[in-house]
Amino acid sequence: MEIEQTDLPDVLIITPQRHGDSRGFFSESWNRGRMREAGLDIDFVQDNHSLSAKKGTLRGLHYQSPPDAQAKLVRCGRGALFDVAVDIRKGSPTYGEWVGVELSFENGRQLFIPEGFLHGFVTLTDDCEIIYKCSDYYAPESDGAVRWDSCGIDWPLEGTPVLSDKDAEAISFDAFQTPFQENAP
Numbered sequence: 001m002e003i004e005q006t007d008l009p010d011v012l013i014i015t016p017q018r019h020g021d022s023r024g025f026f027s028e029s030w031n032r033g034r035m036r037e038a039g040l041d042i043d044f045v046q047d048n049h050s051l052s053a054k055k056g057t058l059r060g061l062h063y064q065s066p067p068d069a070q071a072k073l074v075r076c077g078r079g080a081l082f083d084v085a086v087d088i089r090k091g092s093p094t095y096g097e098w099v100g101v102e103l104s105f106e107n108g109r110q111l112f113i114p115e116g117f118l119h120g121f122v123t124l125t126d127d128c129e130i131i132y133k134c135s136d137y138y139a140p141e142s143d144g145a146v147r148w149d150s151c152g153i154d155w156p157l158e159g160t161p162v163l164s165d166k167d168a169e170a171i172s173f174d175a176f177q178t179p180f181q182e183n184a185p
């Protein structure tokens, strides 16, 4: 397992080892003990899996407010996507800054996003699957969204993205008031 820092020090790229043979490969996509040894002692409780049919589908930017905040470990099960985290921890030296990483079936990379960040992604291929672990359960009453094009993110998009109604109507980052304190939780 390889762990790399991103420009946002708490957002990590984790690449599990793939054991290749004549059949294909085998990989431990999540190993709690190894992650704990690496300093990430996270008790994930929910796995999410979604399919986006069209390249250029953008989901985000989403968060759940405390006490239902979620850390996430994100990977791509099929195709490729550009995954983004935006720091929304009040008082953080990197508040409002974003990092984007290409995750694909081919590269096997995973992005670890702590609590206190917006999360979103755009698909780079048709029939793209994303799979991610969450450290708390879905809580629709704590669910929030910030408009995808209001954070200065350089999305790898050709034209306008496919969006849900909720994401199209999300508030802009300027109007957003973060529910996260620095060093949340």
Ligand SMILES: Cc1cn([C@H]2C[C@H](O)[C@@H](COP(=O)(O)OP(=O)(O)O[C@H]3O[C@@H](C)C(=O)[C@@H](O)[C@H]3O)O2)c(=O)[nH]c1=O
Pocket (backbone or CB within 6 Å): 048, 050, 059, 060, 061, 062, 063, 119, 120, 121, 137, 138, 164, 166
């Ligand atoms: C997120 C979520 C949604 N749902 C339901 C609600 C709704 O009927 C349907 C689709 O929900 P959404 O439109 O919110 O799905 P989506 O836009 O894919 O939302 C996801 O986006 C990415 C970027 C994230 O980071 C996730 O945490 C989540 O917010 O699925 C659940 O049952 N459990 C869940 O955990």
